[in-house]
Amino acid sequence: MSSGSLTALFKLIGILSVGPFFAQFLMLLVSPWLTRLYSPSDFATVSVFLLFGAGMAALVCAKLDNAIIRCRDNEYAARLAVLTAKLVFLISFGLSLFSLALLYFFQVWQYLNFAVLLLFYLVMGGLYDILNALALQSNKAILVTNGRIFLVVVAIIFQILAGYSGCGAEGFVAGLVAGYFATTVYLYLHLRVCLSLTASKPSLTLSNTFHNHRDDFLFGTVATLFSTLQNNLPGVAVTVFVGPLAGGFYTLIQRVVFNPALTLASILSQSILPWLAQSHTGKTTAQPLVSLTALIFISMLGSILLIQPFCEQIFTFVFGESWRGAGAVAGILFLQLPFKLAYELVSVIMISESRQKLLSLSRLMTLLAGIIAIASVENHSTGTVFFVFSLVQSLSFTVALFFFFYAISMPFRQGGLIIWAGVALPAAYLALGWPNFGEPLTGAWNLKGVVSWLAIPLLLISFVKTRKLLKSAE
Numbered sequence: 035m036s037s038g039s040l041t042a043l044f045k046l047i048g049i050l051s052v053g054p055f056f057a058q059f060l061m062l063l064v065s066p067w068l069t070r071l072y073s074p075s076d077f078a079t080v081s082v083f084l085l086f087g088a089g090m091a092a093l094v095c096a097k098l099d100n101a102i103i104r105c106r107d108n109e110y111a112a113r114l115a116v117l118t119a120k121l122v123f124l125i126s127f128g129l130s131l132f133s134l135a136l137l138y139f140f141q142v143w144q145y146l147n148f149a150v151l152l153l154f155y156l157v158m159g160g161l162y163d164i165l166n167a168l169a170l171q172s173n174k175a176i177l178v179t180n181g182r183i184f185l186v187v188v189a190i191i192f193q194i195l196a197g198y199s200g201c202g203a204e205g206f207v208a209g210l211v212a213g214y215f216a217t218t219v220y221l222y223l224h225l226r227v228c229l230s231l232t233a234s235k236p237s238l239t240l241s242n243t244f245h246n247h248r249d250d251f252l253f254g255t256v257a258t259l260f261s262t263l264q265n266n267l268p269g270v271a272v273t274v275f276v277g278p279l280a281g282g283f284y285t286l287i288q289r290v291v292f293n294p295a296l297t298l299a300s301i302l303s304q305s306i307l308p309w310l311a312q313s314h315t316g317k318t319t320a321q322p323l324v325s326l327t328a329l330i331f332i333s334m335l336g337s338i339l340l341i342q343p344f345c346e347q348i349f350t351f352v353f354g355e356s357w358r359g360a361g362a363v364a365g366i367l368f369l370q371l372p373f374k375l376a377y378e379l380v381s382v383i384m385i386s387e388s389r390q391k392l393l394s395l396s397r398l399m400t401l402l403a404g405i406i407a408i409a410s411v412e413n414h415s416t417g418t419v420f421f422v423f424s425l426v427q428s429l430s431f432t433v434a435l436f437f438f439f440y441a442i443s444m445p446f447r448q449g450g451l452i453i454w455a456g457v458a459l460p461a462a463y464l465a466l467g468w469p470n471f472g473e474p475l476t477g478a479w480n481l482k483g484v485v486s487w488l489a490i491p492l493l494l495i496s497f498v499k500t501r502k503l504l505k506s507a508e
Contacts, residue, residue, distance in 0.1 A: 056183055057182045057183050057185070057186035057187075057297075058186075058293065058294040058297055060183075060186050060187065060190060061186060061190070061289065061290070061293075062290055062294070064190050064194070065286070065289065065290050065352075065353065066352050066353050066354070067194065068193060068194070068197065068206075069286065069353045069354060069356075069357055070354060071193075071194065071197030071198065072197055072202070072203070072206060073282070074278065074279050074281075074282025074283060074286075074356070074357075075278045075279070075282055076202055076203045076206065076282070077203075077281070077282040077285040077286055077289075078269070078273045078278045078279075078281035078282045078285060079202075079203035080203050080206050080207060080285060081266065081269035081270055081273065081281060081282075081284070081285040081288070082270050082273065083148055083151075083152075083203070083207050084266050085263070085266040085267055085269070085270045086133070086152065087152055087155045087156070087159075087207075088262045088265070088266055089259060089262050089263055089266070090126075090129045090152070090156055091155070091156055091159045091160065091262070092255065092258040092259040092261075092262045093125055093129070093255060093259065094121065094122045094125045094126050094129070094156050094157075094159070094160040095118055095121070095122060095160050095163050095164065096118070096121055096125075096250070096251050096254075096255055097250040097251065097254030097255045097257075097258055098114060098117070098118040098121070098164075098243070098247060098250055098251075099118065099163045099164055099166070099167035100167070100250050100254055101114060101247045101250045102114050102115055102118070102164065102167040102168055102171055103167045103170050103171050104171075105171055108171070108172065108228065111168060111171045111172075111228075112168070112228050112229050112230075113238050114238060114243065115164050115165075115167070115168045115229065116229065116238075117238045117240070117243060118160075118164050119160075119161060119164055121240075122156075122157060122160035122161060122164065123157060125156075125160075126153060126156035126157045126160060127153070129152075129156060130149065130152060130153040130156070133149045133152055134149055137149055147204050148204065148207065151204065151207050151208060151211055154211045154215070155207070155210065155211050155214070158211060158214035158215045158218055159214050161214075161218045161222075162181075162185075162214050162217055162218050162221070165181075165218060165221035165222060165225055166178050166181065166221070168225055168228055168229075169181075169221065169224075169225060172225070172228050174224070174225075177221060177224050177225070180220070181217045181220055181221050182217075184213075184216060184217050184220055185213040185214065185216070185217040186213065187213075188209075188212055188213040188216040188217070189209045189210050189212060189213030190209070191209075192205075192208060192209035192212040192213070193205065193206050193209035196208060196209060249390050252390075254390055256390075256394045257381075257390055257393045257394040257397055260394060260397030260398050260401055261397050263401050264397055264400060264401045264404070265288070265292075265296070267401065267404075267405060268284065268404050268405070268408065268423065269281055269284045269285050269288060271404075271405050271408045271409070272284045272408060272419070272420075275408055275409055275419070276408075276416055276419055279359070280359075280363070280416050280419075282360075283357070283359055283360040283363045284363065284367075284420075286353070286357065286360050287360060287363060287364045287367055291364055291367070291368070291371070292367075292371065292374075295334070295371055295374070295375050296374075296375075296378065299375050299378035299379055323379070323380075323382070323383060324380065324383070324439070326379075327376050327379040327380055327452070328376075328452055330375065330376070330379070331372050331373075331375065331376045331452050331455070334371065334372045334375060335372040335455065338368045338369075338371060338372065342365050342368055343365070345361040345362065345364045345365035345368070346358060346361035346362045346365065347361065348361060349361025349364060359416070362417065363416070363417075363420050366417065366420045366421050366424055367420055367423075367424050368424075369424045369425065369428055370424045370425075370427040370428045370431065372455075373427070373428045373431035373432060373435075373452070373455075373456055374427070374431055376431070376435060376452050377396075377400075377431040377434055377435055380435060380438050380439075381393055381438075383438070383442060384438060384441075384442075389441055389442075392437065392438070392441055396434035396437065396438070399430060399433075399434065400427065400430040400431060400434060403426050403427065403429075403430040404423055404426060404427050404430070406426075407422050407423045407425075407426035407427070408422075408423050410422070428456060429456065429457075431456065432452070432453060432455075432456025432457065433456075435452055435453065435456070436453055439453075
């Protein structure tokens with residue numbers, strides 16, 4: 035990979051980073067406000083809605099948004115976007131009818147408001163993904179950046195107003211729908227010229243599109259569905275097996291800790307995937323991307339180990355005394371975060387190498403591992419449940435990464451650091467112990483002090499590696 039192409043990749047990453055990071059900053063800024071307007075049980079209810087909503091949203095686009103990004107022909111990309119929009123409306127209405135049938139079958143009409151919100155959530159979310167993909171394909175990354183900021187601002191304003199009105203979880207979800215609607219209108223107004231390329235051309239047929247993008251239709255959709263369940267199902271499992279209070283804690287941590295990290299992974303994915311589509315694929319291309327993943331892994335792991343001992347105090351100060359337990363939970367869940375981020379980044383290489391089957395299987399494996407871990411220790415303390423869950427997730431992500439590297443014949447020296455850390459760090463946590471909200475299994479070790487000292491060399495390594503990587507791009 036030439037230094038010029040690496041510089042172009044970094045530039046694209048920089049453009050796409052501004053919006054999501056600013057949006058995440060706004061979300062973190064208002065989170066203390068929202069935690070005083072919504073209770074932990076409200077957050078747990080939102081988690082359940084997002085499990086069904088985001089899971090169904092993974093189906094409405096049939097992952098043709100990835101195909102749109104990879105298109106080199108602007109006209110074909112626009113025609114594909116129009117066809118995908120039709121699918122969004124058709125599948126969304128079908129899934130909404132299915133949700134109404136479930137309400138009738140279980141006679142739980144008190145959730146009718148959520149069923150109505152689900153229809154709008156699916157339609158607006160699907161159209162938002164399509165227009166985002168078209169903007170990236172058209173080299174208009176700035177629209178994605180602005181749109182992300184616009185979405186979060188509208189959603190936050192609506193959620194605050196709904197919170198003061200006492201609307202509860204329904205108001206929070208309605209804020210998400212309002213954000214998607216406003217941003218979809220914004221993106222459409224700026225991409226009308228691109229969509230006008232389809233005016234004099236016949237529409238694409240679904241059969242031909244399925245034939246041309248079979249992997250996206252089948253394995254891409256399955257992988258995205260598993261990814262969505264991977265992100266949202268643990269929160270619901272915690273609510274079911276442990277209780278709504280713990281579920282609310284997990285949902286808040288997902289919002290203020292995991293979502294920013296996954297946003298970083300999404301930014302890098304959106305930058306790397308179009309770049310890979312215009313480059314050759316293979317081991318030569320994948321090596322620098324794995325090195326970049328290892329660098330981000332080291333930086334995040336060092337930062338997490340540095341702040342881990344102070345999570346409980348930080349959460350209490352920022353979100354209020356009623357959320358003190360969320361800080362203790364966050365300190366435990368932090369363990370899996372670097373491994374999850376590395377997994378998401380390397381998944382982009384799997385997509386570019388057309389290894390969607392392996393990616394789908396890995397997502398199913400990590401999902402089942404997490405749910406089984408939660409269910410197997412449901413009778414233990416809340417701290418033990420989260421400790422076992424985080425430990426199992428870290429190991430499952432490590433196993434998946436090992437098979438990813440093996441599948442693309444990646445030299446062990448490129449990604450070996452992540453694999454070694456994925457074995458050694460959970461083993462150290464298991465040996466020293468950190469269940470029960472920070473109390474070691476044996477009184478002989480102060481785990482918080484031990485792991486915090488590890489942060490210093492990791493951050494120094496990350497600084498040196500960053501300088502080398504930036505010099506290679508000059």
